[in-house]
Amino acid sequence: xxxxxxxSPATPITMAFVAWSGTGKTTLVENLVRLATERGLCVGxxxxxAHRFEIDKPGKDSHRFASAGAESTLxxxxxxxxxxxxxxxxxxxxxxxxxxxxxxxxxxxxGWKTSNLPRMEVHRPELARxxxxxxxxxxTNLVAVASDAPVxxxxxxxxxxxxxxxxxxxxxxxxxx
Amino acid sequence: xxxxxxxSPATPITMAFVAWSGTGKTTLVENLVRLATERGLCVGxxxxxAHRFEIDKPGKDSHRFASAGAESTLxxxxxxxxxxxxxxxxxxxxxxxxxxxxxxxxxxxxGWKTSNLPRMEVHRPELARxxxxxxxxxxTNLVAVASDAPVxxxxxxxxxxxxxxxxxxxxxxxxxx
Numbered sequence: 001x002x003x004x005x006x007x008s009p010a011t012p013i014t015m016a017f018v019a020w021s022g023t024g025k026t027t028l029v030e031n032l033v034r035l036a037t038e039r040g041l042c043v044g045x046x047x048x049x050a051h052r053f054e055i056d057k058p059g060k061d062s063h064r065f066a067s068a069g070a071e072s073t074l075x076x077x078x079x080x081x082x083x084x085x086x087x088x089x090x091x092x093x094x095x096x097x098x099x100x101x102x103x104x105x106x107x108x109x110x111g112w113k114t115s116n117l118p119r120m121e122v123h124r125p126e127l128a129r130x131x132x133x134x135x136x137x138x139x140t141n142l143v144a145v146a147s148d149a150p151v152x153x154x155x156x157x158x159x160x161x162x163x164x165x166x167x168x169x170x171x172x173x174x175x176x177x
Numbered sequence: 178x179x180x181x182x183x184x185s186p187a188t189p190i191t192m193a194f195v196a197w198s199g200t201g202k203t204t205l206v207e208n209l210v211r212l213a214t215e216r217g218l219c220v221g222x223x224x225x226x227a228h229r230f231e232i233d234k235p236g237k238d239s240h241r242f243a244s245a246g247a248e249s250t251l252x253x254x255x256x257x258x259x260x261x262x263x264x265x266x267x268x269x270x271x272x273x274x275x276x277x278x279x280x281x282x283x284x285x286x287x288g289w290k291t292s293n294l295p296r297m298e299v300h301r302p303e304l305a306r307x308x309x310x311x312x313x314x315x316x317t318n319l320v321a322v323a324s325d326a327p328v329x330x331x332x333x334x335x336x337x338x339x340x341x342x343x344x345x346x347x348x349x350x351x352x353x354x
Binding site: 044080108 | 222238242246247248267
């Protein structure tokens with residue numbers, strides 16, 4: 001297992017993950033969060049949810065304030081804070097990253113397929129779905145494919161089952177040059 | 178009912194609420210949030226929670242990322258976003274306000290008794306508890322008491338059961354001079 005780590009950079013390293021549903025994208029991101037945190041990095045995780053999620057519980061004070069119309073509700077405890085903000089449309093991902101993740105070392109993003117972020121596609125050939133980023137639209141932001149079997153593409157193919165190696169690839173940053 | 182409202186100010190109006198437990202402080206704040214929102218204001222609500230709250234649900238992606246160690250987890254939907262940030266100690270309230278509420282018109286705060294924010298004490302004489310802000314320590318940040326019965330203090334006494342009048346008092350801002 002690699003022990004590659006990095007000190008806090010001036011600019012966070014950001015990587016977005018795209019995949020067909022059921023490919024294991026969230027599990028990969030979860031593993032990368034855990035491994036990067038174990039290496040001492042400050043990690044931010046950012047997910048676009050197509051559904052209207054309920055993160056809070058009815059009856060809790062934060063839920064009462066948000067239900068009463070508070071545009072922003074912030075609950076702060078000794079170990080964490082939670083901010084809920086209502087909006088008419090999701091802000092651009094770049095704006096969200098600048099506002100909330102500027103202090104992070106590593107930012108892992110799920111679910112913005114149309115941003116300009118560098119992207120890694122998570123792929124399982126056994127699912128018999130075409131690559132999203134090399135199919136109908138050739139995605140120039142694609143920097144690698146994480147797959148559990150060989151796949152013929154023009155970018156590096158990483159082993160989906162070796163998240164530590166995937167993390168090394170992201171942190172080494174050769175894909176940025 | 179007053180229709181006093183205000184256009185977006187350069188600096189938000191901020192008011193903190195203090196009270197003994199069981200006084201109805203959260204209900205007052207909830208009512209103020211609703212009334213101010215109905216008047217077209219952008220309202221922020223900020224609460225210090227002495228307990229280690231669980232805002233999220235185990236098994237949800239946001240919970241998985243936070244459990245894996247992500248310092249910041251942001252979930253974004255079309256109607257709202259939710260940010261969960263882990264910390265070793267709660268940041269100062271001034272810092273939280275500057276970071277998350279600078280765009281609001283009105284910021285209502287619960288639970289920071291030792292900040293320098295202007296304060297309103299919520300009081301119910303029938304509970305037979307002394308005033309927090311005029312008891313052992315004389316609180317120079319106290320600008321009013323919201324009570325459901327007469328109380329003898331050196332600041333304005335507002336009717337706790339008339340939240341619209343309480344909101345007028347806050348927005349008119351005579352207490353700032």
